[in-house]
Amino acid sequence: MGASVAGRCRRGAGGGGRRSAAIQYTRLPRRWVKPSASLVLALAAACAAAGVPRGAAAEVAIAVKGVEKELAEQVRVYLGEPGSEEPAAVAAFQRHAPERAREALEALGYYRAQVAAKRRRTDDGWRVVVRVDPGEPVRVRRMAVCLSGEAAADAAFANLESRLPLKEGKILHHGRYETSRQLIQNLALDRGYFDGRFTARRIAVDPEAGTAEVRLCYDSGVRYHFGPVRFADSPLAESFLERLVPFERGEPYTAEQVAALNRALLDSGYFSDVRVRPARGAASGGVVPIDVELTARARHELTTGVGYTTDLGARVRLGWRRPWVNRRGHAFALDTEIAERRQNLTASYTVPLRDPLRSSLEYQLGVQALDVADIDTEQISAAVQYRHRLDSGWQQTLFVRADEERFRIQDDWRSTTLFIPGASWSRVRSRGGLDPHWGDRQTLSVEATDPWLGSDIELRRVRAATRWVRTLGDRHRFRARAELGALDTGPDAFDDVPPSLRFYAGGDQSVRGYKFQSLGPKRDGAVIGGRYLAEASLEYGYQLTPKWRPAVFVDAGNAYADWDDLSGEAKVGAGLGVRYSSPIGxxxxxxxxxxxxxxxxxxxxxxxxxxx
Structure with a gap:
């Protein structure tokens, strides 16, 4: 027994007088015929045409019985609604309902449906019941897809028939036929066959036999190649913009490469809006130019922010950026942070290299002051960094940094000058925006110096960290992190190692339950930092609502003076919390x-x- 699908319409709900309509499909057994418009268009026409005049009050209930799910919904949409509750209008609706229902079912491959419609008056108005016996569907006996032109030798079209949603032996679903036709045409356009056309698009239906034959023949013509990339007015030099183009002139056209150019221009950080499209109207001789419209970002950008953390207290952040300083794409940024326990100012100047999205030189200058417990530091740093994005997605940074740090631990003031070459590798993957539901971050850094480089002390330092976020079943979010660090210096030089290079534990991003940088080796009751670091954390959160997520967690770790201490002096913190997904993270x-x-x-x- 099929399920019943009922609908109720009230006159006056539409925007004016409308009548139901459907696009018909002509059946000519054993002959090739051009098919009707797509199922989607038919549904849209029926929905747009269905309606009742404004100003009426009575209701007409419509029930579809004998079919369910897609078939029932298809019939209901094609039926539309009576023009009014007047007996003549309802009678006309009932009279035409079987024909409309059969048209609806034919679009889904059911050509032998039996339909009857009855009406009766109830206390609430009219009720029309449409009973449907869909019968056996028509199936595709033969599916012929043929290609001519240069696409016939294009590997992208190999086994095309197996990728189409309409297949031999399947029900003749006209929506899938239209999708199949559109897939062929879209693939041709994506591959640069701009002159392509269908030489045959036909369906032959034999309703009595319950079979159909489908024929789709496409002549692609020639494949176009990339011509010149024509940039609209931009504050950047055209020679610089051409370095962002991922393809060469004369290469075979692909929509994928056009999209890659669009992404590259957006990812460059110079533009707020980018539009890249082939100039098909200007194509000739198998060559198509590419037109690029660019909207540059504001030359001066100011950013502000306020916040609070238990580690550093209340803080204010200010930033000034110039996304492009000159026509060669140089950029400048100035950032400052003023917090209760830390203040810093950093300036950076970036020079893009041959491949601007992958390689750049960055010059940095910064000052920082930190006041935590028994430690005060004042630091000035200058660095030159070469950044390069590897094909694997990892970001590699080679740097040379000069540090001048004056610091106090308890009442002992010292000053250390270091010239440190080093390297770091990092990779970040995430899904879900500012509050990712999936992602991971990996980082590794190594740095070393020696008196023969002009430094006051010998030093070697390694730090590795990993963070993971995974969500199971949409609601169960797991967050894990781990970090290891090691510092090696001369036997009597540790006291001259500045606090910025020592290891500490405790705080919001470390072992919760303990104060910021309160864990580590101590001297006379003061935490002086360690040579080694080992931390780990595991957290579980439940997505209670789209914005709120309660969580439980456990953290463990410490900073250590000796490697042998790692197994016996770990500190553990555990607790519960709540997360709120705000617009800023x-x-x-x-x-x-x-x-x-x-x-x-x-x-x-x-x-x-x-x-x-």
């Missing part, structure tokens, strides 16, 4: 407790920013 509030301490203590942690 997740906001986290955690209540964490120390675990295994003689006296358990609780600490509230508040932070903002991505989980990666």
């Amino acid at each position: 997740p906001i986290r509030l955690d209540l964490a407790a120390t675990v295994g301490e003689p006296e358990r203590s609780w600490r509230l942690h508040f932070s903002m920013g991505s989980d990666l």
Whole structure:
């Protein structure tokens, strides 16, 4: 017994007088005929035409029985609605309902349907019941797809028939036929066959036999090649913009390469809007020019931000950027942060190299002051960095940095000058925007220096970190992180290692339940930092609503003076918290407790920013 699909229409709901309509499909058994318009267009026409005059009040209930799901919905859409509740209008609707229902079912391959419609008056108005016996569907007995022109030798068209949604032995679904036709045409356009056309688009239906033959023949013509890339007015030199083009003039055209150019221009950071399209009207001789319209970003950009973390207290951030300083694509940025326990100012100047999206030189100058517990630092840094994005997606950075750091640990003031060459590798993957539901971040850095480079001390340092976010079943979010670090210096030189290069643990992004940089080797009760670092964390969050996510977590780790201490001096913090997905990223509030301490203590942690 088929399910019943009922609908109720009220006059006056539409925007004016409308009548139901459908696009018919002509059946000529055993002959090739050109098919009707697509199923989508038929549905749209029926929906647009269905309606009742404005100003009426009575209702007409329409029920479709004998079919369910897609068939029932198709029939219901094709039926439309009566013009009014007047007996003549309802009678006319009933009289035409079987024909419309059969048309609806033919679009889905059911050509032998039996349909009857009855009407009756009820206390609530008219009720029309349409009973449908769809019968056996027509199936595709033969599906012929033929190609001519240069596409016949194009590997992208190999086994094309197997990729089409309409196949031999399947029901003759006209929507899938139209999709198949469109797929062929779209593939041809994506591959640069701009002169292509169908030489045959026919369906032959034999309703009595319950079979159909489909024939799609496409003549692609010649394949076009890339011509010149024509840039609209831009503050950047055309010679520089051409370095962002991922293809060469004369290469065979592909829509994928056009999209890659669009992405490259947007990813460059110079433009707020980019439109790239083939100038097909100007194509000739098998060559198509590419037109690019560009909207440059504002030459001066100001950013501001306020926030609070339990590690650093209240803070204000200000930034000024010039996305393009000159026509060669140079960029400048100035960022400052003023927090209760840390203040810094950083200026950077970026020079794009031969491949601007992959390689650049960056010059940096920064000053920073930090006041945490028994440690004060004042640091000036200057660096030159060569950044290069590898084919694997990793970002490689080679750098030389000069640090002048004056620092106090307890009452001992020292100053250290270092010239440090080093390298780092990082990769970030994420899905879900500012509050990613999937992603990971990997980082590795190595740096070293020696007195023969002009540094005050010998030093070698390695740090590796990993962070993971995964979501199961849409609601169960897991976050894991781990970090290892090691520092090697001369036997009597550790006291001259500046705090910025020592290892500490504790705080919002470390072992929660403990204060910021409160874990590590101590001297006379003051934390002096360690030579080694080992941390790990595991967190589970449940997506209660689209914005709110409660969580539980456990953190473990410490900073150590000796490698042998790693197994016995780890600190553990655990607790619960809540996450709110704000327009500027997740906001986290955690209540964490120390675990295994003689006296358990609780600490509230508040932070903002991505989980990666």
